[in-house]
Amino acid sequence: MDVSPLHGIAPFSAERRAMRILLVDDNEAMVELSATFLERELDDVETETYTEPGPALDELTDGEYDCVVSDYDMPGMDGLELLTAARERGIDLPFVLFTGxxxxxxxxxxxxxxxxEYLQKGGPExxxxxxxxxxxxxxxxxAETHMRRGFLAIESAEEGIGIIDDEGVYQYLNEAYAALYDRDRAELIGEHWDVLYPADEARRFHDEILPQxxxxxxxxxxxxxxxxxGEAVPERLVLTQMDDxxxxCIVQELTEVDALRAEVELKDRVLDAVGVGVVVTDPSLPDNPVVYANEAFETLTGYDAESxxxxxxxxxxxxxxxxxxxAAIRAAADAGEPISTEIRIYDAGGEPVRARLDSHPIRDDDGAVEFVVGFYRPADVDGAGDAFSS
Structure with missing residues (x-):
């Protein structure tokens, strides 16, 4: 499964806010000077100053900061002891020791x-x-915080999320991905993706999905x-190629509705493969309009589904x-009856096409006609009947 660029995807957080810096120094004049210089040198920064390590530690525990700048030699608790105490409380902020x-x-x-960082105090320079x-x-x-948050979101996602390299080998997948196939993710890391697909489905990936x-x-x-x-896992799959x-891969097990859609898609692919054009009309709407047409219909007539x-x-x-x-086709549709006939139709370029039409009503649980399905395929030239007479 080789896969495309993640262009236009925003980072986990586009937040841009002021840097919040906590400065600790028992010399009040020095800590205020440091705060003044940082606010002058940096754009969009907020500083908070403390002259006692104890209250500064409590502030770190309760507040939201991005960095600590601390003196080393302070009464009661030096800068390294402040760092150790902060780490013991789970505070993992960048810590700069700024000491004389x-x-x-x-x-x-x-x-x-x-x-x-370790930096000695000096002059204004x-x-x-x-x-x-x-x-x-x-x-x-x-950057690391945003990446961590994104990774935790991926790890806890209900959807299976995996990353495959350019050789088709799993480099990462979350627990939900592995669980979908009744496996442990350690079994799949380093394995090629085709271990999770039967041979015929793997061929489909190579022949149809990967080229697209x-x-x-x-x-x-x-x-x-x-x-x-060896049990089948019907799934909804989304693949996105990366620059490398x-x-x-994002994968979800199908719901009953999804499974029905998948079955319809499979049957549609079969009909496309054998060249049978399919048109579905809705007789409950004015003028019984087309609500669906498959690719084989476009191949036969030149009209795509949208048109x-x-x-x-x-x-x-x-x-x-x-x-x-x-008239016979219309009468059969009005009566909710099937009909099989040959008819001359015209393609999008105005050229005549001799087609075999098999039309069948689709009824709901109460027996009312919900849809009419028409199957079109090229008619046998020798078998053309009066419907093709000039």
Whole structure:
């Protein structure tokens, strides 16, 4: 299953808001100066300042921030202890240690504690550097947060979602995807997609679905997979190609209504394959208009479904169409009876076509005619009867 670009898809979050930075330093003048410089250097930023680590930790727990900038040497709790306490509370924000006490020992401890950036205080020239580090950390934090949210949404989705590489091998799938086929996802990662389809359905993917997918970038429709135990899985499938040649699959087990549609689609494909044009009309509507036409009908007549929907089938008749045959067809439709006959119709280019028509009423549970289905196929030239006489 090779699959098309995800053009135009928005990221998990298009939110753009002010960066919220918490600054902690027991020197009030220094922490206010840092806040002033960050607000000057960065666009759309909000700062909150604290001179005591304890209250700052409580604020981090209750508030919504994107980054912490903390001094190291503070009474009661130093900057690394503040980081450790924050992590213990599940606060995983970017953390910058901005200290006037630089040493190899402190730098080593900061790295071991998981500080995201370590920067020594200096003159005003240090603040653009601080602002740049904060900005980069926040952008990365936002991107990772949005990606995490998207991944959690995929993991918890009821629909099966999988990613297949350009070789047709599963690189990822959620639990719902594997469960649909009564498998564990560990069994499927690294396997080719065709392990989930019987041989005839796999051929259909190669012969019909994948060429359309490659040409149009996406495909949606019905297919039939198979469980580990060999049971059929009627499914609704959506495929979207990616830039690297792989593709995203979204799969759902069919409801009863979907299963009926899938059955109709299968029968329609069979009729298309044998060249039988199908037209469905609705006698409950004024003038008994066409409500459906298949591809084989277009091949036979040159009229596609869009151009015939809403029209009475008389548009197929021309000057040499036998009026008695037309009257017999109309009488059968009015009486809700089947009819089989040969008739001269005209294609979209005005050329005559000798066709065999088999028309059958479709009744509801009460016996009333709901639809009339007409099957058109080319008539045997030698078998043409009076209906084709000039």
């Amino acid at each position: 006490k630089g040493s190899e020992e402190i730098a080593s401890r900061a790295i071991s504690a998981g500080v995201d 240090e603040y653009p550097v601080l602002a740049n580090k904060v900005s980069n950390l926040v952008e990365k934090y936002w 997918l490659e040409a149009e970038g996406s495909w949606r429709g019905f297919s039939t997979g198979v469980t580990k135990g 040649g792989g593709h995203v 015939v929907t809403g029209r009475n089938c008389r548009f197929l008749y021309g000057p040499e169409t036998d009026p008695e045959t037309v």
